[in-house]
Amino acid sequence: MIRDITIGQYYPVDSLLHKLDPRVKLIGTILYIFSLFAFSNYYGYIVAAVFLFSIIKLSKVPLKFILRGLKAVVVLFVFTATFNLFLTPGTTIFEYGFIKITIEGIITAVLMTIRLTFLILGSSLMTFTTTPNNLTDGLESLLNPLKKIKVPVHEISMMMSIALRFIPILMEETDKIMKAQMARGADFETGGLVKRAKSLIPLLVPLFVSAFRRANDLAMAMEARCYRGGEGRTKMKPLKYTRRDILAFLVLMLYIAALVVINRL
Amino acid sequence: MSIIVDKLNYIYSPGTAYQKHALKDINLEILDGEFIGLIGHTGSGKSTFIQHLNGLIKATSGGIYYNGENIYDAGFNMKSLRSKVGLVFQYPEHQLFETTVFKDVCFGPRNQGLDELQVELRAYEALKMVGIDNDLLDASPFELSGGQKRRVAIAGVLAMKPEVLILDEPTAGLDPKGRDEILEQIAKLHTESKLTIILVSHSMEDVAKYVDRLIVMNRGEIAFNDTPREVFGHYKELERIGLAAPQVTYVMNELRKRGIPVSIKATTVEEAKQEILRVMKQ
Amino acid sequence: MGIIKAKNLLFEYIRRDEEGNVESINRAIDDVNIDVKKGDFVAVLGHNGSGKSTLAKHINALLVPTEGTLWFKDMNTTEEANLWLIRQSAGMVFQNPDNQIVASVVEEDVAFGPENLGVPTKDIWTRVEDSLNAVGMMEYRGHSPNKLSGGQKQRVAIAGIMAMKPECIVLDEPTAMLDPNGRKEVIRTVKELNEKEKVTVILITHYMEEVIFADKVYVMDEGKVVMEGTPRDIFSKVAELKSYRLDVPQVTELAYELKNSGLAIPDGILTTDEFVDAICKLRQ
Numbered sequence: 001m002i003r004d005i006t007i008g009q010y011y012p013v014d015s016l017l018h019k020l021d022p023r024v025k026l027i028g029t030i031l032y033i034f035s036l037f038a039f040s041n042y043y044g045y046i047v048a049a050v051f052l053f054s055i056i057k058l059s060k061v062p063l064k065f066i067l068r069g070l071k072a073v074v075v076l077f078v079f080t081a082t083f084n085l086f087l088t089p090g091t092t093i094f095e096y097g098f099i100k101i102t103i104e105g106i107i108t109a110v111l112m113t114i115r116l117t118f119l120i121l122g123s124s125l126m127t128f129t130t131t132p133n134n135l136t137d138g139l140e141s142l143l144n145p146l147k148k149i150k151v152p153v154h155e156i157s158m159m160m161s162i163a164l165r166f167i168p169i170l171m172e173e174t175d176k177i178m179k180a181q182m183a184r185g186a187d188f189e190t191g192g193l194v195k196r197a198k199s200l201i202p203l204l205v206p207l208f209v210s211a212f213r214r215a216n217d218l219a220m221a222m223e224a225r226c227y228r229g230g231e232g233r234t235k236m237k238p239l240k241y242t243r244r245d246i247l248a249f250l251v252l253m254l255y256i257a258a259l260v261v262i263n264r265l
Numbered sequence: 266m267s268i269i270v271d272k273l274n275y276i277y278s279p280g281t282a283y284q285k286h287a288l289k290d291i292n293l294e295i296l297d298g299e300f301i302g303l304i305g306h307t308g309s310g311k312s313t314f315i316q317h318l319n320g321l322i323k324a325t326s327g328g329i330y331y332n333g334e335n336i337y338d339a340g341f342n343m344k345s346l347r348s349k350v351g352l353v354f355q356y357p358e359h360q361l362f363e364t365t366v367f368k369d370v371c372f373g374p375r376n377q378g379l380d381e382l383q384v385e386l387r388a389y390e391a392l393k394m395v396g397i398d399n400d401l402l403d404a405s406p407f408e409l410s411g412g413q414k415r416r417v418a419i420a421g422v423l424a425m426k427p428e429v430l431i432l433d434e435p436t437a438g439l440d441p442k443g444r445d446e447i448l449e450q451i452a453k454l455h456t457e458s459k460l461t462i463i464l465v466s467h468s469m470e471d472v473a474k475y476v477d478r479l480i481v482m483n484r485g486e487i488a489f490n491d492t493p494r495e496v497f498g499h500y501k502e503l504e505r506i507g508l509a510a511p512q513v514t515y516v517m518n519e520l521r522k523r524g525i526p527v528s529i530k531a532t533t534v535e536e537a538k539q540e541i542l543r544v545m546k547q
Numbered sequence: 548m549g550i551i552k553a554k555n556l557l558f559e560y561i562r563r564d565e566e567g568n569v570e571s572i573n574r575a576i577d578d579v580n581i582d583v584k585k586g587d588f589v590a591v592l593g594h595n596g597s598g599k600s601t602l603a604k605h606i607n608a609l610l611v612p613t614e615g616t617l618w619f620k621d622m623n624t625t626e627e628a629n630l631w632l633i634r635q636s637a638g639m640v641f642q643n644p645d646n647q648i649v650a651s652v653v654e655e656d657v658a659f660g661p662e663n664l665g666v667p668t669k670d671i672w673t674r675v676e677d678s679l680n681a682v683g684m685m686e687y688r689g690h691s692p693n694k695l696s697g698g699q700k701q702r703v704a705i706a707g708i709m710a711m712k713p714e715c716i717v718l719d720e721p722t723a724m725l726d727p728n729g730r731k732e733v734i735r736t737v738k739e740l741n742e743k744e745k746v747t748v749i750l751i752t753h754y755m756e757e758v759i760f761a762d763k764v765y766v767m768d769e770g771k772v773v774m775e776g777t778p779r780d781i782f783s784k785v786a787e788l789k790s791y792r793l794d795v796p797q798v799t800e801l802a803y804e805l806k807n808s809g810l811a812i813p814d815g816i817l818t819t820d821e822f823v824d825a826i827c828k829l830r831q
Contacts, residue, residue, distance in 0.1 A: 176359075179316065184421055185347060202360070213646075214643075221649075224609055225707065226660060226663040226664055232665045233662050233665065236658035236671045237655070237668075238668055307729070308696075440753040441755075513797050513801060515819050516822055520826060520827075523827050534804065541801075
């Protein structure tokens with residue numbers, strides 16, 4: 001069940017996109033997300049779609065695999081679509097009691113769904129093509145200026161990468177404890193809200209205990225390996241912009257420029 | 266009374282890149298009152314298999330019959346199966362969650378819907394069966410030693426009064442004495458409480474002393490299913506699948522190769538000693 | 548003086564209640580004296596709770612003694628200034644393979660130590676490659692640790708220590724959570740490092756088969772060193788070992804039992820070959 005979620009996973013293939021500097025991909029993703037809400041006519045959608053699908057093609061991640069990630073957020077889609085569908089004023093085409101559907105509502109719902117789809121696809125593409133460590137490295141480097149105002153950038157990024165490493169382990173552990181309690185007759189599936197919440201105690205307590213034990217062990221292991229914060233630390237894989245990163249920035253600029261031009265049409 | 270496993274297949278994550286045929290055509294009969302050792306290296310499918318026996322994992326195809334009833338039948342009561350086939354997971358102490366030892370052991374029987382008196386009676390009995398002293402009943406399970414925690418966790422399953430008890434690597438991480446104590450305790454459950462026992466282990470030496478029958482799994486299939494003596498006779502094949510017979514098996518075979526007429530059937534230190542003494546006195 | 552020397556080492560875990568009053572004192576190490584020669588393979592045996600892990604943590608100053616002194620390479624572990632030198636030079640591998648791997652890619656984890664030491668990028672790469680080669684994990688350099696077996700994870704952890712170029716590795720029950728194959732894999736690796744790279748090894752364990760080739764064995768019980776000697780010395784005292792909740796390999800036990808039954812078998816048999824030879828000699 002938990003394993004079906006593909007958002008946030010790394011998909012190991014060798015592509016141009018995988019090789020790009022994570023900072024380029026981070027900035028690119030953020031710009032793309034903003035761009036989705038910046039254009040105002042239909043041509044914008046076409047440009048955004050062409051851009052997205054060419055990038056997907058470049059990433060060599062199978063489209064089917066990427067689309068599977070959408071399943072997890074279907075609820076969100078339905079929710080926003082319904083919201084837009086019923087709450088947009090305009091020419092009514094269907095009315096039943098207090099429910100009113102307008103042409104504008106349909107259009108907004110459809111467009112909103114497309115935008116959200118693009119948003120999810122675009123940002124999941126970033127995680128598919130960037131290892132978690134690479135991503136946190138990129139984030140650390142981008143946030144570096146904040147160090148001046150005493151933001152613990154290194155610590156935050158270290159915490160993130162450790163969290164990413166331990167998520168699969170804790171997920172497996174959850175599965176194991178759940179089964180162990182089910183073997184003792186625990187029931188996680190039936191009953192009302194209160195009963196269900198209560199039934200989680202035998203799962204959560206051992207999980208917390210284990211997480212604390214792991215954290216304790218890890219802290220000791222890190223200390224034993226001379227970890228003492230970011231001060232004086234070197235990197236095995238320091239981030240360096242290469243020619244392809246500059247090229248990628250240019251492509252990104254081109255995309256933005258195209259959108260700006262089209263917005264004027 | 267028995268468990269019959271009929272052509273059981275389990276395919277993990279079918280249709281994805283992670284697809285794996287974890288169990289292949291497993292056929293097996295486990296009789297009432299048997300003490301069985303289930304051996305295989307990590308990834309052989311043994312843990313997956315035992316989770317089928319109490320319905321935690323559903324087979325892709327094939328059937329399991331508990332006392333003649335197919336557990337995959339529509340009307341079958343899975344919850345009652347889980348209390349009849351008790352499953353103690355690896356590192357079971359990791360599932361402890363209550364504030365006191367006694368309360369934790371009550372969890373199982375309470376889930377069975379018994380009345381409070383029955384629940385407490387069973388918890389008390391179960392803790393006694395695993396040798397936990399009365400003065401520990403109100404202690405926090407997190408304050409106990411590793412060996413004690415494990416006993417409490419086993420008691421948590423015993424309190425449900427299972428007919429079959431499956432233990433996955435119950436000695437993992439314990440020191441030699443702790444290991445022997447747990448194994449003795451389990452053997453006692455078999456002889457005194459007449460439980461059918463399936464002991465999952467990596468270690469041939471551990472199980473050789475206790476079990477009537479050894480089932481060796483390899484790559485999701487049953488490679489051997491016989492008495493320990495017969496299985497250890499195939500020590501060369503065992504090595505090929507990443508396992509090893511107890512050291513005494515090697516000793517006896519080596520002695521024989523060097524011309525000393527010992528029987529190679531000994532599986533424990535005690536048996537080997539008797540056999541060598543017999544031959545040496547001739 | 549050896550690479551590690553402990554003199555009258557004593558350590559107490561002190562538990563305090565909310566007001567800071569002492570609730571209980573648990574003496575985990577009680578007047579321990581050890582002296583480890585550089586390049587040796589030393590095993591420390593003891594049941595769970597015997598104090599052996601606490602002792603291990605003293606060697607690289609994760610814990611400092613309540614009383615007494617521990618010197619690593621003539622550096623007193625209580626002196627703050629020595630801390631990082633000691634930790635770099637006395638690497639430590641822990642029991643749970645998952646809980647000591649920091650990065651999500653094998654080679655990046657191996658690089659963690661050198662990165663902390665401020666080793667230049669180019670040298671990190673050579674160190675990572677050398678260490679992965681030394682433990683035979685080179686082909687897994689790009690893998691996620693989550694997909695490895697327990698034995699492989701421990702080898703990655705060992706490589707991570709080797710990349711810091713230590714003179715000594717302390718392994719705190721590195722095989723307790725592994726299956727027999729993983730155990731063999733890890734012990735073989737450690738033995739090789741000891742022989743080829745001349746790293747001093749301190750192996751904390753309760754598996755007897757793992758210590759038969761050690762240069763020296765210490766047995767601990769209730770915080771004290773109760774036996775000390777070569778594996779052969781130690782394993783000839785089967786009854787004493789059992790009194791400390793320990794065990795001996797099956798052949799050793801068999802030889803011991805036969806000797807007690809009147810056969811003239813030498814003391815402290817450690818391997819099947821030795822045993823078979825001894826019996827054959829008797830037959831002649």
